Amino acid sequence: MSEEKARIAVIGLGNAGLPLAAVIADSGIDVIGVDINEGRCQLINQGKNPIPEEEGLEELIGLHGGKRLIATSRFIDARDCRNYIVIVPLFVDPSNNPDFTIMEKALQSLGRILKKGDLVVLETTFPPGTTDNKVRRWLCQSSGLKEEDFFLAYSPERIMTGYSISRLRDFPKVIGGTDEESGFRAYQVYKQFISNLHLVSSARVAEMIKVMEGCYRDVNIALANELFKICEEMGIDFSEAREYANHKFCNIHLPSTGVGGHCIPVYPWFLIKEMEKREHFDKCRLLHTSRLVNDEMIQYWAEKILLECMKFDKPLSLVKICIKGITFREGVKEFYHSRNLALAKLLADKGLDVYVADPILSEEDVRGKGLRYLKAVDADLVFDPFELKFEVSGRTTRSGALP
Ligand SMILES: NC(=O)c1ccc[n+]([C@@H]2O[C@H](COP(=O)([O-])OP(=O)(O)OC[C@H]3O[C@@H](n4cnc5c(N)ncnc54)[C@H](O)[C@@H]3O)[C@@H](O)[C@H]2O)c1
Known part of the structure; x- marks a missing residue:
């Protein structure tokens, strides 16, 4: 068996790592998945899929779990591998600095x-330069190896929750080494299971590609949100204007209650904090402002909801408001940095009579988030944060509505 065809270890079998491990196994390569979550490892080894909402994963885990894909909570079980892929989370702390714990x-x-002679490839989204510096340092310290003793590369995970398998199969994936040989070696290994693969000049470039994408989305969503607010203020139909404004060179995004999830609201901070550390505040003004514009959208919508409540012939505190969805994205049961959840809490903090309804959430799920459940039909006023629409007694109102 060639060095490249050798077994691959995937460290972290979460929402990103498990689909990747399953796709590698499905390409005919034996995979050892290492995850500290023993329960999850057991499920995988029984061929049971712990992420049911991930399209196509059920079939792959059923086929390979416990066979070509073996999950373990012990790193020692992966000691015979030559190729390691690491995909565990990286968050930001309350001051928006990356937390590498x-x-x-x-x-x-x-x-x-x-x-x-082993190869390590990082897939977690990083501030550019992390693989070259922190990752290399930690691996050298804990292994006792010198930096030239092992190969080190970076390839950002570019999946989207729910569509990870198809993204891994079709979407362009980039990979870059901390030196030429590492890049080349990592490319050879990944080429076995990623068909649309591109070798870039360095790990830093590969890191920047993913962060750039997040920044692009955040800034463009902020622009859409700002244009939407201006249109509302001026009595202009945003949707109509947007429809005809957009063409090959202009892509005005959709407005929203802000940006949630693990990715887009986090990645701009990687660059903002780096520029702040270097005292180059002028180099990240747009990124910073966009973060603020998007995060402040919940205040804007709270005010609009309040104005709608004032149209009812009863005290504000007695108007039953239902927020139709508190996940960060429609149809995805995730709450990280959810602006819809933050909006519901903001309204509750203002003393309003707020409830939640969501087709993918049970009453228990809603209560678990510190909120109350109510069927939308039983509310006086319904606000749909995904469609940005109000409903009063089952009728969609024009105020704030997007057709
Ligand atoms: N989920 C996505 O849609 C997505 C998209 C693009 C990029 N990413 C990147 O992937 C990273 C991981 O995200 P995720 O969604 O898979 O997270 P996740 O929380 O779903 O999974 C992380 C997994 O890592 C395991 N883990 C934690 N510490 C470990 C350790 N010391 N050893 C072994 N396993 C350990 C956890 O038990 C968990 O199963 C993110 O930080 C992000 O950079 C994720």
Whole structure:
């Protein structure tokens, strides 16, 4: 068996790591998945899919779980692998600085089984330069190896929750090494299971590609939100204007209650914080402002909801308001940085009679988030944060509505 065809270890079998491990296994390569969550490992080894909302994953885990894809909570079980892929989370702390705690721990564990000549590829989204600096340092410290003893590369995960398998199969994926040989070696390994693969000049470029994408989305959503507010203020139909404004060179996004999830609201901070550290505040003004514009959208919608409530012939505190959805994105049961959840809480903090209804959430799910459940038909006023529409007694109102 060639070095490249050798077994691959995937560290972190979460929403991103598990689909990747399953796709690798499906390409005919044996995979050892390492995850500290023992329950999840057991499920996978029984051929059971722990992420039912991920299209196509059920079939792959059923086929390969416990066979070509073996999950374990012990790093030592992966000691015979030559190729390691790491995809554990990286969050930002309350001051929006990257928090490497989980990553450092995983790399310390990996370092203890790392051998001369092994390849390590990072997939977690990083501030550019992280693989070259922190990752290399932690791996050297924990393994006792010198930096030239192992190969190190970076390839950003570009999946979208729910569509990960098809994204891995079709969407262009980039990979870059911390040196030429690492890049080349990583490319050879990944080429076996990623068909649309592009080798870029360095790990730093590969890191920047993913962060750039997040920044583009955030800034463009902020622009759409600002144009929407201006249109509303001036009595102009935003949707009609947007429809005809958009063409090959102009892509005005849709307005929203802000930007949620693990990715888009987080990645601009990687660059903002780096520029702030270098005291180059002028270089990240647009990114910073866009973050604020998007985060402040919940105040804008709260005010609009309040104005709608004032149209009822009863005290404000007695108007039953139903927010139709508190997840960060429609149809995805995730709440990280959810602006819809933040909006519901903001209204409750203002003393309003707020409830939640969501087709993918149970009453228990809603209560678990500190909110109350109510069927939309039983509310006086319904606000749909995904469609940005109001309903009063089952009728959609024009105010704030997008056709
Ligand atoms: N989920 C997505 O849609 C998505 C999209 C693009 C990029 N990403 C990137 O992937 C990263 C991971 O995201 P995710 O959604 O898979 O997170 P997740 O929380 O779903 O999964 C992370 C997994 O890592 C495991 N883990 C934590 N510490 C570990 C350790 N020391 N050793 C082994 N396993 C450990 C956890 O038990 C968990 O199963 C994100 O930080 C992001 O950079 C995710």
